[in-house]
Amino acid sequence: MNTAVLTDIRPTTGDRIAKFFLGLRGFVIPILALVAWQLASQQGAVQAYVFVPLDGVFKSLIEHFADGEIPINWLASLGRTASGFAIGGLLGVSLGALMATFRPVDVLVNPIYQAIRQVPLLGYIPLISLWFGNGEPSKLLIISLAAFYPTVLNTYEGLKHIDARHVAVGRIFLASRWQTFRHIVLPGALPSVFTGLMQAVAFTWLSSVGSELFFNPGPGLGNMMANGQAAFRMEVVLLAVIIIGVTGYVTNLIVSKIADRVLRWRNVR
Template sequence: MTVGARSRERARPEVQAAGTPSRRPGRAWQGEWIRWLVPLLVVLGWQLAASTGLLNPRVLPAPSAVITAAWELARSGELGRHFLISLQRAGLGILIGGGLGFTFGILTGTFRAANLLLDTTFQMIRTIPNLALIPLVILWFGIGESGKVFLIALATFFPVYLNTLHGVTGIDPRLTEMARVYGLSPLDTFRRVTLPGALPGVLVGVRYALGISWLALVVSESFGASSGIGFLAMDAREFFRTDVIVLAIVIYALIGKAADALVRTLERRLLPWQVSA
């Protein structure tokens, strides 16, 4: 083997290592622990302050009291029942609102006539608070499940719509022109150009929509509800059960974290070309 060949053979692993950085499992777990470091420190400080009497348990109970309340409600089956009902409401609202937001975002981003006809109306409706719509929602749908799902769908519609619209309009026009030159049909252009180009924006919209859906769920379960996590918190307020109220807040926070982690996983799977921070 010549000297030049030996040099190239020695340099090859270095180039490969520099070109394709590998993720070590230990570093991945270390990164996950760092993400949870601040919440764990907050909980520890909270427990310490409650144990030393710095916090009034009637105002803010200790984490141990919240865990005890969660265990009691879970053992009786009440927590699981309310959680599944809230999850069903939020899931149905996200499915309807997100699906419509994606559809109208594609339409208004692709066709100028649809943009001129619909976008101004959507922007006007977007600024109306959900709380201001509650009297109308009660008149339209009553106090049943339809009104609650409507509020969640309305709240999740706009993040998906705006980000989808931004993703479509941000596609390089040269790509669309190239698809037209190659004779791609409108369906193939959508599948090969529009959808991949808009997908990063769509996932950002879904990420925002999942967070906003739980805010809308709290609003929707504040009127005429007899089940759900929001109802559980409202009922606990009547009996001054601050441990149950804090438990409901913690559940909302954990669900938000789980939803965010789900979208991040989708981003890694569907957008492998993007470098994550």
């Protein structure tokens, strides 16, 4: 019998280079799309209106950063999102907890909550506009609602579905009501509450931009887009879209890092 030949299975430099180039395959389509865009912009003056040359977009990025247009609008949108998130999230978690704890609240509020939730959020804009005007309060209301919906639901679900085994553990060791809440109910519901907050982050950002598109006064990335569209300046619109995408991605990343830290005991598979 021959002994088995042990081969070194560690990746060689060649393997690593191959892997690197294979990883680049994902960039092929985006690059092709950008090239197509650039070619389209060179077809004539009319096309260049819609398909603004990429160097134009880059130039306008520098320009609008320098003249403050981007920072002002960006910070305005961020601030609005943060306030709406704080208001809606706080109210949402409180209401969800109340509904899960007190049956009368559940019975009275749940049907109404379910009913209002059926209407797509931005569909409320005409109504809110007539009732509360087109200013800052209306935007804040929409954004707060965006944080409110998912936090109510997930807080409620989290508190309602505490693992019965964990509750039994509390009973065996004669934990008081407060101790049961503090050590079993609260941590047990936390992952669900966080899910709600994470959805709220994504949803508030989107509705912040959305509400700015509809309610014109005041700075914000949505307004920047709306004005860009009105003036037919595609490069401004595109810049706003890119900033919105990057910001959404980064905030999402930050929040999920926070969740991973706070819920580090959670078994993610």
